[in-house]
Amino acid sequence: MTTQTKPIDVYFFPTPNGKKVTMMLEELGVPYVLHAVHIGKGDQFKPEFLAISPNNKIPAIVDPEGPGGEPIALFESGAILKYLAQKFGRFYPTDPREQAKVDEWLFWQVGGFGPMLGQNHHFALYAPEKIPYAIKRYRDETHRLYGVLDKQLKRQKEAGFDYVAGDYSIADIAILDWSNGYERQGIDIAEFPHFAEWNVRLNAREPIARASAVKLDEAGKLDLGTDKDAQSVLFNQRSL
Structure with missing residues (x-):
């Protein structure tokens, strides 16, 4: 190592x-x-x-x-x-097929989940002009993405895994802190129970708590x- x-x-x-x-x-x-x-x-x-x-x-x-x-x-x-x-x-597998799964969800976060949630924050919270269409556009897309994540975590649980792409990986780390802002993103966590359980469990990890502090x-x-x-x-x- x-x-x-x-x-x-x-x-x-x-x-x-x-x-x-x-x-x-x-x-x-x-x-x-x-x-x-x-x-x-x-x-x-x-x-x-x-x-x-x-x-x-x-x-x-x-x-x-x-x-x-x-x-x-x-x-x-x-x-x-x-x-x-x-x-x-x-936190990154050695098997090429497993690597591809982690890469999918890492790139999903950097290409979609992060940018769309960032636009949600901007138009709903920070923009000097409140544009109803823009707010609805990004809040709806945020809701859709949380649904994608929740369904993936449900599928993983049914397959015997606790994380987004199999074992705990950089995909989970990439997604986590963006998802910690779910309340100000207009998300009712009760709609996404598999995400809710994953979010609480990851935030309870000692290294994550140290980094958050x-x-x-x-x-x-x-x-x-x-x-x-x-x-x-x-x-x-x-x-x-």
Whole structure:
């Protein structure tokens, strides 16, 4: 099994995407150092961060013990999860068919569940103009996606598995913290009992609880509903 002698640098803000990485590292028991990227203050546009994450988004990591023993920088939460899983040989299967199942649900999260829930948050909670069609559009899509997840967990349970794609994997880690916002996404958890049980069970894992408890300083607090300066930094950005 691969061991890590030097801590991994994690460029972080406590969003669902940011927490994927700290959850994964806590599950692995790998040493890491947090570097706060205060996205409401524009840290993500600083040249030193863009050298690591050219899409000016968190999370990003620098592993000083990358392939061949040389440092490697990665951005995109799904890519980071898969890199860490393959490096340390945990939470990602070795059988190609099982890998394909995990990849399906990892990409379902990064391509659909996260982005659609993010649009739900934006139009329902943060947009200065409340557009009924947009709110309904993304709330309905959010509801549909929770239904997809609930049905998958039901099928898995019937097949004797407790997780999204078989054994506990990076697919579960990717989905979890986005799903923790179900109430503000307009979801009645009683409609999705298989999801509800999975969500409670995963949040009770000790490594997940440790990662969820990670806090930044006061500057790391962000209220997009009221902070107009942060809104101007995060919303409606064009190419630099």
